[in-house]
Amino acid sequence: ERTALQELKGKDNVTTDGRRINLYANIGNVSDVDKVLDSDAGGIGLFRSEFIYLGREDYPTEEEQFVIYKEVLSRMQGKKVIIRTLDIGADKQVDYFKLPHEENPAMGYRAIRICLDRPEVFKTQLRAIYRASAFGTAAIMFPMIISVKEIRKIKEIVEEVKTELTKEGISFNRVELGIMVETPAAAVISDALAKEVEFFSIGTNDLTQYTLAIDRQNQNLDNFYDSHHEAILRLIKMTVENGHKEGIWVGICGELASDTTLTRTFVDMGVDELSVSPTYVLSVRKAVRDI
Numbered sequence: 001e002r003t004a005l006q007e008l009k010g011k012d013n014v015t016t017d018g019r020r021i022n023l024y025a026n027i028g029n030v031s032d033v034d035k036v037l038d039s040d041a042g043g044i045g046l047f048r049s050e051f052i053y054l055g056r057e058d059y060p061t062e063e064e065q066f067v068i069y070k071e072v073l074s075r076m077q078g079k080k081v082i083i084r085t086l087d088i089g090a091d092k093q094v095d096y097f098k099l100p101h102e103e104n105p106a107m108g109y110r111a112i113r114i115c116l117d118r119p120e121v122f123k124t125q126l127r128a129i130y131r132a133s134a135f136g137t138a139a140i141m142f143p144m145i146i147s148v149k150e151i152r153k154i155k156e157i158v159e160e161v162k163t164e165l166t167k168e169g170i171s172f173n174r175v176e177l178g179i180m181v182e183t184p185a186a187a188v189i190s191d192a193l194a195k196e197v198e199f200f201s202i203g204t205n206d207l208t209q210y211t212l213a214i215d216r217q218n219q220n221l222d223n224f225y226d227s228h229h230e231a232i233l234r235l236i237k238m239t240v241e242n243g244h245k246e247g248i249w250v251g252i253c254g255e256l257a258s259d260t261t262l263t264r265t266f267v268d269m270g271v272d273e274l275s276v277s278p279t280y281v282l283s284v285r286k287a288v289r290d291i
């Protein structure tokens, strides 16, 4: 079966009746790019940039980050790379951020909340990404969004960064801006959010956690953590429909994207992109081609 999958390299992700979807891969580190290239994914649908911040003594500088993003973009040779801005807090703790102790970190000070609260940290990352954008096709997405207000604030900060870079004579490419839909709030108001961004990427790991009120880390609850729950499927469907009404594309980058028992459901819903671990790219391609 492995060799049969290998023969799908270079083939389209297209159903027998001609519906095409984008099949991208998720990465956490530069070294994962080898696996992405080998998997024949069409791009990187989720670069979990927080791995750059983990396991260090101090903040990564703009230059350090620039070098990493540039390498990923260059090695992808023009294929799209969607960089998710810093998503720490909750399960990913970093000492030098000196985050306050929390009783309920999954619902606490994390991700975009930290970035909006500490704009200097956020701007350093955005500058690094924009500088690197000159070397490929970069997109940025923001995690844990719950409101239109957050997106407007983010866009202001992005504009400041672009203005600064322009003043400094540093060139950058156009960068597509999107959000993760991984809170029930974002899914429910996706009609309004779709007017503000260029794409949605649904994070089913957190969407399941927050919708079902089940800690994704608690192994005692594994039997209850059901990403096939009707509530999750309805939220996904609604998000796709609301995105399409505003003419933006909608993908899924949580683990559910690689669940081939749902590939047909996602294609029927109109999902435009699935982003999966590089290991699953060819099995999802097969599932699409079998439809």
Ligand code: PEP
Binding pocket: 046, 048, 087, 182, 202, 203, 204, 205, 206, 207, 253, 254, 255
């Ligand atoms: C998700 O929540 O589905 C997701 C893709 O992000 P992470 O797993 O990094 O929280």
Ligand code: MG
Binding pocket: 143, 182, 203, 205, 206
């Ligand atoms: Mg998440």
